[in-house]
Amino acid sequence: MxxxxxxxxxxxxxxxxxxxxxxxxxxxxxxxxxxxxxxxxxxxxxxxxxxxxxxxxxxxxxxxxxxxxxxxxxxxxxxxxxxxxxxxxxxxxxxxxxxxxxxxxxxxxxxxxxxxxxxxxxxxxxxxxxxxxxxxxIGDLRRHLIRAVGDPEQRFNEDALRMMRAVRFGSQLDFTIESDTFNAIKKHSSLLKKIAIERINVEFVKMMLGFAPGRGIQQMLETDMFNNVPFFDRFIVSLKELVHLPIAENIKSEDQVWSLFSISLKLNYDQIKKMMRLWKCSNKMIETTLKIVMGCYAITKNNLTAWTTYEIGLGNLLKANQVAAVFENSIMTTQINDLYQHLPIKHKNELKINGSILIKNGFHPGPNLGKILSQLEHEVIDLQVNNDTDKLLRRAKKISNNM
Missing domain, CATH: 3.30.460.10 (Beta Polymerase, domain 2)
Structure with missing residues (x-):
């Protein structure tokens, strides 16, 4: 050729x-x-x-x-x-x-x-x-096959990460795994436990962001790979429900991948943190995923308030809406954009008052200062007080007097 x-x-x-x-x-x-x-x-x-x-x-x-x-x-x-x-x-x-x-x-x-x-x-x-x-x-490309070079058992004993690469390529290319290669993965899937989870994580996320992630999930289930990676072995039944969902059309980033699993497995926030720490995700990735999950629940339950919009942020909310779309619970993006654009402030730094201003106006440094600022931030977002320094100072004094 x-x-x-x-x-x-x-x-x-x-x-x-x-x-x-x-x-x-x-x-x-x-x-x-x-x-x-x-x-x-x-x-x-x-x-x-x-x-x-x-x-x-x-x-x-x-x-x-x-x-x-x-x-x-x-x-x-x-x-x-x-x-x-x-x-x-x-x-x-x-x-x-x-x-x-x-x-x-x-x-x-x-x-x-x-x-x-x-x-x-x-x-x-x-x-x-x-x-x-x-x-x-070239023949395997035409047949849409993932096939090991030579003896598949030898290939996977040389490098057990190749098993994850097989399902990753299966998803990225929408290829099936050739039978001998598939059987060798099933036979040796326990070797994944010997591989650093950081390396498995990279292949797993690539698989989930591929053309056919449902195929990748199915292949991991059928070869017992999910039983040999952290956390997921307790959720095999729930994982099966992901196979036919429209993942590829909606999940476009790593934080959405972890949000998808968080929602699908019905994890609480502590469980999400545990899952992602076991998979060696960064603190930043965990923080962003928690926000996306929060946004997804707010959208799904029709409880998207000004405060949750502000707290989660526009970018994360749009990602959350895509995750919700996997489960047919999304809303119009114009609704999210309108809610965000009508926020009086988009970031804490835009608040017309801060700790220094409060101290200059007679407030004492300490924990109460943070509580006052937090309440003012909420009240500005909820349109209870205008984002005006004088008005915020007057409101701060009332809050302080009630503490």
Whole structure:
């Protein structure tokens, strides 16, 4: 197969491959960029591989950076652009089911491609567009199949994260998993417990943001993967109800992914925090998710007040409305926008009074100061008092007298 018109993402990188070939070494584009070019998807990363060893690459180019030289990866600076290129290699060991104990540089493209995860990712392409397909990856693209290169059990024992990558690609491409590969995942799904949850998290979120997340969820259920990741093993029945919901049409961000699970599994706020901490989500992600969930409940229960709109924020509310749409409980976005635009202030900083002003006007520093400001903020949002410094001062004195 030859790709006649290469996407623009390859244009500058081709020059690097051409230099290497002029020195009588092999050099190829490999992996996802080749796959996505063949099936017409946008390209994200252009990976390159070569038969030249790192020391040989460094002799060809004036400026290089040892990005990951122990694994054969060099960054070549060419026309002031950095290009990562990796020497063909084989890997052995995998004591931790993730990283190889030993990396050996080789001259053979076939040996390099044999170590890759799936046939659709074991494709190589010359700079002129000629595609090298040693494991029928193109056939699997046509059949819409995720199939391991070689023995799937060996591939997953080398790197157990590949099981998550299988369901992630299944969702992103809307592909089925080939039967032997599927059975190997089911047999070895317990190996996921040996993988850092941060890495599983990345693949899981990508799966949920794919073209067919319901397929990914179904595949995780059928292979027992949900029983081998944190938290979800107690909610298998509820997870099954997600399979046929319109997730892809409405869930567009990571915080919405966690909000979706929070709503679907009927979690309270403490449970949401527990789930997300087990999955090593950032505090910021947890905070945003809680706001989206709060907004989703307000929308669903038709209880969207001025204060909840202010507290949650426009962006989070619009995200919450998309989550609600998964469960057919959304409202018109114009309703949310109108409510937000009619707020007297959009942020606490817009309040025409603060602690310094109160102290200058005779109020004593201390916890009561914060309580007064909080009540003033609520009353401004609820239109009980105008956002005017003099009026807020008078109101503050009344609040203080009643404390």
């Amino acid at each position: 030859k790709i006649e018109h290469l996407p623009v993402e390859f244009v500058d990188a081709r020059k690097v491959l051409q230099v290497i070939e002029k020195h009588d070494y092999e050099a190829y584009f490999v992996g996802g960029s080749v796959r996505d070019t063949i099936i017409g998807l946008p390209i994200h990363d252009v990976d390159m591989a070569t038969s030249a060893y790192p020391a040989e690459i460094k002799q060809m180019f004036k400026r290089t950076i040892d990005t990951g030289i122990e694994h054969g990866t060099i960054t070549v600076m060419f026309d002031n652009i950095g290009f990562e290129i990796t020497t063909f290699r084989t890997e052995t060991g995998y004591q931790d089911y993730r990283r190889p104990d030993q990396v050996n540089f080789v001259r053979s493209l076939k040996e390099d491609l044999k170590r890759r995860d799936f046939t659709i990712n074991a494709l190589a392409m010359r700079e002129n567009g000629d595609v090298i397909d040693l494991f029928d990856g």
